[in-house]
Amino acid sequence: MSLKCIIIDDEPNAVNLLEVLIAQTTNWQLLAKCYNALEALEFLKKHNVDFIFLDINMPHLSGMELAPLLPTQTKIVFTTAYAEHAAESYLFQTIDYLLKPITLKRFLAATQKIEAAFSAVPIGDAAPALQDHTKYFFVKSGKTLRKLLLDEVLYFEGEKEYVRLVTATEEILIYRRLKDIEEQIQTPFVRVHNSYIVNTKLLLKVQDNHIYIGNKQIPVSEKFRAGFMQIIKQHIF
Structure with a gap:
């Protein structure tokens, strides 16, 4: 797939590594290498790109400060040594979050995400959104079927062959796998980790x-972060 991208990073070695990885593993066009945010903004005023590789810790204007100033159609792949910004990064048009030093294996995984993002089904052709689940359900506790209100459940926690259902007042063990719960449950419930919904x-x-x-x-694990943050983005003012 032929995509247009730029690199925004104040570290020459990090820029050089990305340039090599792009050249050796993709058919993308690397249009520019910008060593600060202001240089990038000037470039983007005159050129259209599909996505950018964006470092976070930069002088004058950080990657997080630059992100909301970018054209709305420009997608982002963050590249940083700091994991603590990962959740916040998905408030923008983020495809992936790469932790430095970037390995070939991790970069190849990112290329798949990037190209998938540009070959996705248009919104108009997407499957209908999930509708709200029933307001209540029953769980087996001993010989009794307990009725619970879905809105009272804080989270489900997987524990091998059991799932721990947690409300504000009690915890109940269910003999189910978390994957089975995930297949039945719908929004506002969302998987955020291999062990949690x-x-x-x-x-x-x-x-x-x-x-x-x-x-x-x-x-919130990397595997589920993007889907989770897409839901959160819908409720940000």
């Missing part, structure tokens, strides 16, 4: 790569 309606905050819900701090 959370109720986004009851989140208290999102900070760094963690979410806070009830008295629990739950990690």
Whole structure:
């Protein structure tokens, strides 16, 4: 796939590595190498690109400060040595978040994500959005079927062949796999980790790569981060 991109990074060695990786593994056009955000903004006033490789820790204007100033159609692949900005990065048109030093294996995985983002089904042809699940459900507790309100569930936590269902007042073990729960449950519940499905309606905050819900701090893994942050973006003012 032929895509147009630029690199924005104040570290020459990091720029050189990305340039080599792009040349050796893709058919993309690298239109420019910008060593600060202001240089990049000037370039983007005159040229259209499909996406950018954007460092976060730069002088004068950081990558996070530059991101909201970019053209809305420009997608971003963040490249940084700092993992704590990963969740925040998906508030923008982010395709991937690469941690330095970038390995060939990780870069190849990123190329697949990037090209998939530009070959995705148009929004008008996408499958219908999931509708709200039923307001209540039953779980087996001993010999009893317990009725629970879905809105009261904070999160589901996978524990081998069991799932721990947690509300503000109790915890119940269910003899199910988390994957089975995921297939049945719908928004506002979302998978954020191999071990967790959370109720986004009851989140208290999102900070760094963690979410806070009830008295629990739950990690957001890279595998599920983009989908989770897309849901969060819909509710940002």
